Amino acid sequence: xxxxxxxxxxxxxxxxxxxxxxxxxxxxxxxxxxxxxxxxxxxxxxxxxxxxxxxxxxxxxxxxxxxxxxxxxxxxxxxxxxxxxxxxxxxxxxxxxxxxxxxxxxxxxxxxxxxxxxxxxxxxxxxxxxxxxxxxxxxxxxxxxxxxxxxxxxxxxxxxxxxxxxxxxxxxxxxxxxxxx
Numbered sequence: 661x662x663x664x665x666x667x668x669x670x671x672x673x674x675x676x677x678x679x680x681x682x683x684x685x686x687x688x689x690x691x692x693x694x695x696x697x698x699x700x701x702x703x704x705x706x707x708x709x710x711x712x713x714x715x716x717x718x719x720x721x722x723x724x725x726x727x728x729x730x731x732x733x734x735x736x737x738x739x740x741x742x743x744x745x746x747x748x749x750x751x752x753x754x755x756x757x758x759x760x761x762x763x764x765x766x767x768x769x770x771x772x773x774x775x776x777x778x779x780x781x782x783x784x785x786x787x788x789x790x791x792x793x794x795x796x797x798x799x800x801x802x803x804x805x806x807x808x809x810x811x812x813x814x815x816x817x818x819x820x821x822x823x824x825x826x827x828x829x830x831x832x833x834x835x836x837x838x839x840x841x
Contacts, residue, residue, distance in 0.1 A: 664784050664835065665725065665726050665728050665782055666726065666787070668787050669730055670737060672790060674741060674745070675707060675819065676817050689707065689709070689710055690705060691706050713746035714746070716747055716820075717746065720747065724829065725828070727750040730753045730755070731755070733752075734754060735754075768794035771788070772798060784808075784809050785809075785811075785812065785832070786799075786809070787812040789816040790813075810827075
């Protein structure tokens with residue numbers, strides 16, 4: 661079995677959404693960034709936890725997964741977010757820019773159809789804060805068909821936590837290829 665892909669989202673995962681009072685976790689540091697196509701007079705404020713870089717790098721370079729950005733940040737994930745966290749360079753899934761008003765236009769995460777076609781029969785761990793019950797059913801169906809699929813869904817106001825990465829590591833260790841290695 662090939663290494664599972666680790667599909668990694670950014671908004672709500674690495675960049676938490678502010679709470680109702682506008683606060684962000686105290687572990688996160690504010691950055692002003694300029695995504696591709698954005699006018700220099702209109703930068704974006706983001707908050708990143710600098711400690712996540714080292715924790716993620718350990719997993720991304722472990723040889724247990726093949727990391728891929730799966731985010732609307734697209735290439736900016738590799739040129740802006742990754743470097744701010746000190747992450748190794750890895751590819752991104754070139755998602756389309758759909759004209760939608762909700763992230764669940766068909767009742768499930770808009771990225772899923774693109775991810776499903778791209779993955780084919782490859783095993784995957786997908787970390788995103790915006791899954792619905794239909795996405796979890798899709799992952800269960802893939803797993804039942806023999807394609808191990810794990811969805812990890814952080815709280816969008818807290819983002820990725822160490823226990824999420826522990827869950828990923830334990831899940832990967834239970835895969836047949838990992839046991840044979």
